Amino acid sequence: MTIKTDGFFSAEEQQRIEAAVEAAEKQTSGEIVPMVVGAAYDYPRAEIIGGGFFALAFASLISWWFWNASLWAFLPAFLLLYLPCKWLVRFVPALKKRLIAEAEINAEVEEKALVSFVEQGLHHTRDNTGILILICLFEHRVEVLADRGINTLVPKETWQEIVAIVTDGLRRGQACDALCRAIGRCGELLTEQFPIREDDTNELPNLIID
Structure with a gap:
């Protein structure tokens, strides 16, 4: 940040x-x-929590929408989305502040x-x-x-x-x-x-x- x-x-x-x-x-x-x-x-905990939360939400939505809530689709989607979501929280101060x-x-x-x-x-x-x-x-x-x-x-x-x-x-x-x-x-x-x-x-x- x-x-x-x-x-x-x-x-x-x-x-x-x-x-x-x-x-x-x-x-x-x-x-x-x-x-x-x-x-x-820097509040790194907010980035970890926010990254995990948004990755979880997006991965759940993707796996449910395209693969009928398959766990095998959810896990790779979560892993792929975690870092981008964490960076999103880091570089959007208004979003990050809500997590602190x-x-x-x-x-x-x-x-x-x-x-x-x-x-x-x-x-x-x-x-x-x-x-x-x-x-x-x-x-x-x-x-x-x-x-x-x-x-x-x-x-x-x-x-x-x-x-x-x-x-x-x-x-x-x-x-x-x-x-x-x-x-x-x-x-x-x-x-x-x-x-x-x-x-x-x-x-x-x-x-x-x-």
Whole structure:
């Protein structure tokens, strides 16, 4: 499964997002990192289940229609159809998503946020004030993860407001505008507790498209 991310934001929109991060970080020592990924996970189990289900259905129909439900017709038909059906599920995201439980999607998005937080070095900021805004295109999910320096002063529930802003923008087809608003709101929240230092530097990228 491949969900392209390079064209999700145009070059102009990327510049707007980076400018929004820069503006927000002028008021705070916090580091805000928006990140866009195609998918949090590949979900191979959905492909196996979907491939088996559709191959079973088509093979049953073929064997019943042409060979009066012969087992000897069903078995080779199933074996021949399994891989094409599996590839069908892999390359049709809307179909594949229907085969994945909500609990699994939630768990994989949360894990992707944690892994990305570490991989991108958000846990290494000077004051432990990194914030990751993760957008997963396949799942249509947004996850906000803040470092321990922030979570000691800002309740985790506060970040649901940021998630709601971006999620609503994705649904309306206004992802760039929504993300810029969310970044601005993060800046406001951080400025209250973590005003900018005189020797502040930009420690992390202003936008990551993976």
